[in-house]
Amino acid sequence: MINHIVESLQQIEDQWGLDIPETAEDRIKFLKRKFKFLDVFHSLQSFNHIVESLQQIEDQWGLDIPETAEDRIKFLKREFKFLDFFHSLQSFTELSYMLDVVHEVQGDLLKVYCSSSLLFVPGPKKEIADVFKELKLLRNFVCFVSESKHTDFFTYVTEVVSHAGMVAWLYLPSNGKGENQEINYLLSKHLQMKIKPIDPSIRKMYIDVLLALRSKWHPNIQIERVSGFVETLQHNLKALPISNHITHQIAALQEMLNFLIANLSIQNLEFHLQDIDSVLIDSGLLIYSLHEDVTLGEVTIDLPGTIQHIKTVIYHIIRKDFQSNLPRIHGLGYVDFVLDNLKEFQDRYPDSLALVKTQLQMIQTELEGLQPFLSSVAEQQYNIHDELQNSVALLIGKAYEVEYVVDACLSKKFPGWCLKLWIVDIIMDIRAEVAEIQQKKMVGLDVVSPYTIATDTSFTSGIHEKVVGFEDEIGTLKHRLTGGSRKLNIISIVGMPGAGKTTLAKRLYFDKLVVSYFDIRARCHVSPVYSQRGLLLSLLAMLHVSADETSLLSKRTDELRDALYKILRVKRYFILLDDVWDHRAWDDLRRCFPDDNTRSRILLTTRNNDVAYNVKSVSEPLFLRFLTYEESWDLLKLKVFGNESCSPLLETVGQKIARKCEGLPLSIVLVSGVLSKMEKTEECWSQVAKDLGSYIGSETKAIIEKSYQHLPYHLKPCILYFGTFLEDEEINVSKLTWLWIGEGFVKHLEGRSLQNIAKAYLEDLISRNLVMNAKNSSDGKVKSCRIHGLLLDFCKIKAKEEHFLLWIKRDGNDKSSSGLSTQKQLAQRRLVLYCKEENVVEWNSHGSPVDSVLY
Template sequence: MMNHFCITSFEYHFYLKKELRTMAVEAMTFVLEKVVALFEEEVKLLGGVSHKVDSIKTELQSMRAFLRDANDRGESGEGVKVWVEQVRDVTYDTEDILDEFMFLIEQKPQWHGVAGFCKNISVFLKRFKAKRQLSYAVKDIKRKICDISDRRLRYPSSKDNLQHDSTSTELVHSFRRNAGFGEETDLIGIENPRRELIGLLLEGESRVRVIPVVGMGGVGKTTLVRKVYDRVMDRFQHLAWVTVSKSFDLKQILREVIRQLFQETMPPAFQDLETMTETKLMQELFKSLQDKRYLIVFDDIWDIRAWEALKSALPDCGCCSRIMITTRDTIIARSCIRPYGEVYSPQQLQEEDAWSLFLKRTFSDNSCPRELEKLSRGIVKKCKGLPLAIGAIGGLLSTKDKNLFEWMRVHKSLGAQLEDNIQLLNAERVLLLSYNDLPHHLKPCFLYLSIFPEDFSIERMRLIRLWIAEGFVREIEGFLVEEVAEDYLMELINRNLIQISKTEIDGSLRSCQVHDIFREIITRKSREENFATVFVHENTRMNENIRRLSIHSTEGIVLEKKSLSHLRSLFTFKYGTVWSSPVCNFTTSRLKLLRVLDLAGTSLEIFPSGIVNLFLLRYLSLRNTLIKELPKSISKLGNLETLDLKQTRVTKLPVEILKLKKLRHLLVYRYEVQSYLPFHSKQGFKVMVGIGGLVSLQKLSIVDANEDSGILQELGKLTQLRKLGIINLWRKDGVGLCTSIQKMIHLRSLDVTSLQADEILDLDSLTSCPPFLERLYMRGPLTKLPGWISELANLVTLSLRWSRLEEDPLESLQGLPKLMELGLHQAYEGAELCFKKNSFLLLKLLSINDLNHLEMVRFEEGALPCLQALCIQRCEKLQEVPKGIELLKEVKELQFYGMSDSFCTRLLPNRGQDHWKVKHIPDVQFIYYRDEWKLWPVDGTDILLDPSHQTVGMHFAISSRKKTFLGKGSIC
């Protein structure tokens, strides 16, 4: 049986209070920092009350220092909890007051005539009233702060809190050390990782080797390393296993290493071990390990400084010594392997291993009753292969009655179970260690992920834009705020708090998600701190003063009776729903403080008129709605930074959009999704004269340039652009467009399309292309391949469609040093493509599509050494498999779409003369196009190619043209 670590009821409640206090302090610290920053940013607008602003700013800074001091002292208890809640409330009140003031102050007089004069007087009076209200509010806040401080003095916390705090810390560390050290027969899915790690330890060079084992909390790093350590300990002369933890004491760690390494015979140099200085300990340890073969495990390293200090005491004496490290931080792991080592990342359990572990933890006979299996598998799925979570939940269920009601309760209320059940607290607090270790500025960013539904794949740029709109991202001189936010995201990933769900071809992040167990924890924490509320069903508990609301279901939701005057963000994830009040009835009185509004996927057909009154709005997404136009009054949203109208029916923007000088991301386009992408697969918007005035734009997509060359020249003013998309270009537009592109020195992605498939795309006059360009998409005929393309040292993706080049483009492209993805769609009129030796050294994905004159493809030895996927489509004259394809040893996927019957017959197993050339490729796919046939079922073994053929060992399908899947690559 597993060696469970038990805690008492007292310890549980104490720990819970401590965590609540810590979370509250961190949340308040963030809010205070945000408020101070807002005051500094907006002070110029406050007129006569600026001196009062300075006063409250000082109070806020003092409050923040007081909170941090209390946190450092380890104060806890019910009194501290109440006190922190009071501080939180007064801080939120302060933020509300400032935002309300900004809301009123930005309503500037703008009417004319007699009636306008009256309206202007009304606005003036409102602004004057706002200043008076702010003045009174400052006094009221200072009074509340004094009252809170006085109450703290009248009711001080217990003097033994520090002792309790020390006890709590030890409980966490003790559980972390003991969690998962089960019996050998009780471990699941560990054999292969153990074998791999043992190989890393015992094989390789004689020099010292460092092997960091990195992964999220609960994935089983310590358990795995312990089992490896036990297996190999007899192969080393000296052994030590030391837990480092966050609050490491270097002298204490060194002493423990020495005691364990020399427990049988302590060298004379360590006779005064307890009194030796840190430097002396390191020097003597280094000397004592000369000519020794040692194995040392440093478990749970959180700070790279700990490793930097320890490594200087461990000599490399060529005796095959090994050092193993466990950490949750990928950056620490990578730093540890210098100069020699290898990072190992244990994977979460596969589905069947996870199920087996659950059975062992839950049922005495390792067998699940049939009536509980569906729910049990649902519970296991929530754990996403995390051994710690599976073991904890299995242990909880093992104490429950084996009936459907109990299982359903656990499945539906896992978040509440984490909060209320002592057995699950152990797992939760191991995971919370990662959260508590985050710096202040990352904690709200991580909590923010609670707004997204379970298993939701979060687009990288969507998350970055939201963080910026919320004010979570600090400005750093010399960097775009988007770049700073990207660093935040990567740090959370490196700390294994966020999981990568999709990557681009170059390995960069495309989308991410949160492990379900972590999501349960941060959702509950967000609700407790009134940071965010997620509405999932009619029984969802909602605070009175909601600050962020994410709606995942409309069933039972009643918002009319809720106060939404404090709401900062509103999200909807109930796609396809036609929303009613208050979501579509935006009144300034209820939602005037809103900064983020995301209604993506709802069935809105008309732009809700009330949105234009949300003066503080920074982020507006109406993506995937049915909206066709925007009102002229959109100009009132002067703080708007992101306007996302992707996949809407908007094709023209009002000229008033040019007043939104803070716009950074303008996304107005849609794709016409068909089985076979036509030339005009993208629809953009007609841009307005004056677009060059939106100088803050980072992304502009997609501009419809038809018959207006002057606008293309004006784009040259947008020097901060990172991504630009343009369609409907005439040949005569080329010079003006090239002139503008040359000024966009920060451009990363360029997508250009000519007016028609026979209208020349002229980009030859571009003399100096943006140096950082990574992605280039060109649609339209080219007289020749522009020479500047071969100079793009950072180009990763290149797509040439309808280029119809007479000359072989491979000669110019083969030397591009970073090219990983190449698509040729009606791009070449020649009969042969030859990929020469040592060409396209990093290319991973190659798509050859509709080259109507192509008769031969040839790969020379040494060409495309990294190619992983090859897709060939509708090349009717290509009658045989590419020559030299057997030389492409790294190819994992080979796709053929709409090729001739004779071509495919040559590759059939058993009887095809060219089958031997592709038998090393694990995944070979065919799709036939037959207008009269439906999609044929595919099972991967015996598949009907047509009524007269039967094949074994390949994937075949017959498809109607209307339902054909075109391939996995982005440029297929």
């Protein structure tokens, strides 16, 4: 009932808004406070007879009652009124709510200085301010140990909270009417004594509660509770009676707590809460035990050992946070930068780095030992697989850490003990990873798929659908398939992800003329990760070599090769190899395809130009173009409306959407699926046109992800870096390659300049159809390049996931600085600001741990 009244008062206040008269606002706040107290105290009934008896004693004594006895009786009456409340609370949750209410009201009483306010407290407020401060510290402790089941502590806190509520209640002018000032003063002093852990039995109770929590991890701990508990510990640490022989150790503990508080704002703190929980419990045990009158029983407190443990855990929290914000993709040239900087910094700042000089020299030796391995990765001497990429990322991540620690030494950001622990661990981590690489002998590792007979049921779907555009390309390919040389001809269709390669190949594979021209046909999907055996099984299954799948699976790989060769021999065959990522897949199969001058044909689709040139026999590869604007609009209309006509109201916005797809069939098909399911209004379609990526990004990401994952390690940061550029931006190649070099993406190789190596990286990305050649120079080399909007969206999303870079768009009308300086993601290494120059200067004044800023 009372809660309903409070809610109603709040609704009245909300409805009135900013126009509420000051007197009305004050009255509503007062009523809300009073009703909250009534809700808390509504159960105070069973001790009423004791209160009545005390009143009778006081009345019988009359005017002759001694002053001290009168004060004592009044105090007892008020205390008994709250005793009944002890039995109404059943859990720490209820107790915490009561504590919050009392603490909030006390805070309000301290804030009001207007004498006309109903919440105004006349006279000095020191007593209630002292109670407020002590109650806040107790509240911090209670919130931290809320999982505790300690009955005595629960009863103790309940009593304290009840007294605190009584103090707040009596200080309200409408209750005291100026007559309770002296009794309130006595009550406040009594309450302070109850809250402060001065009494040995109370301190022992605090220790017992913490010991009970020490035995297991409580996952419900929250960051704000951590901060409050540290505040309570610091307060009690300052109040300790310190012996001279432990003064320096107490100072060290105070430093640890200050250091922890300073780093509670770190990112992803949730991941470190278990470590923090352990540190704070040990710190609390230590602080509450540093009293000679506390009996700990079998518990022993090792002050130096505890401080060392706290140091270690805090260091791990700081390091984990740094590592959690590291990019997961690194440039192979970053180690070169760090080695150069290490030598320069040790020469330039010998005094600042003296504390860790020996360790830095050891680090330098370890990183120099990694150079041959990283060079071999840059030259692609290793097969592509996750284990290698993880090892490379981990080792270069250590170089980031070294750079950060050196910077922290120079800036005095962290204490020396923390930095020494960090560097020693970096050395151990590098050595452990190098040993693991050597043990695995990664040069010889290969990735293979399980031996199964793969069937691609999706290939046959939509075989009768109309193909929009590519009429000339279909004609050219049909001619190459059914005419020309009698020799075996390998025909390649090349294009970027989503260009329509498979759709076109499917159209040809099921074309009636093509089907009738060949004796037998078979197809298989190769994919980035394949096995020769798996491909052979798929092709043989398509050719119906055996009705019994088990008999095929029982054959050796060489037997499968022979079987395929024999069935194709002397026949005119048509083989479709869809989605070939690497020329090695062709090398594994080429001996199975006889060339008996029967006009046999192999149609191959690939995203990689190099694959197409590697397999070329007679015909040149067909590089699939983008759809024209007209073809894009025709395809969109077909997918959305079928044989129906498009409403004139949707023509303009629909054409705008088609244009934004930039001629990529995949984009058009996906956005058509979105449009066909939504209401066909100009307003709805305009929303799609405004932010196309958000509607189709999740579906395109999976398709482009395959190309990204298949990239050699050194090209991954290069492609993600395109996420720093704007849509449709034509990027100068010289500028781009120098940026790559400056970011440490380019690994130095003997006998070649960094600029030439970087240009070779770009040419590789172009050959993989991930980057487009926008303009050539007079000598035929690429002068500028660009990236498709679909790939740009992927690069931005993936770069953010990998902590590689972050885009921040600042609106020109936004005058606040918080848009740039307070974002959690500023811990990332690379920041792209889309804003005016003055905003960049403003952001820079706040400082942020990023390595590079582009705007």
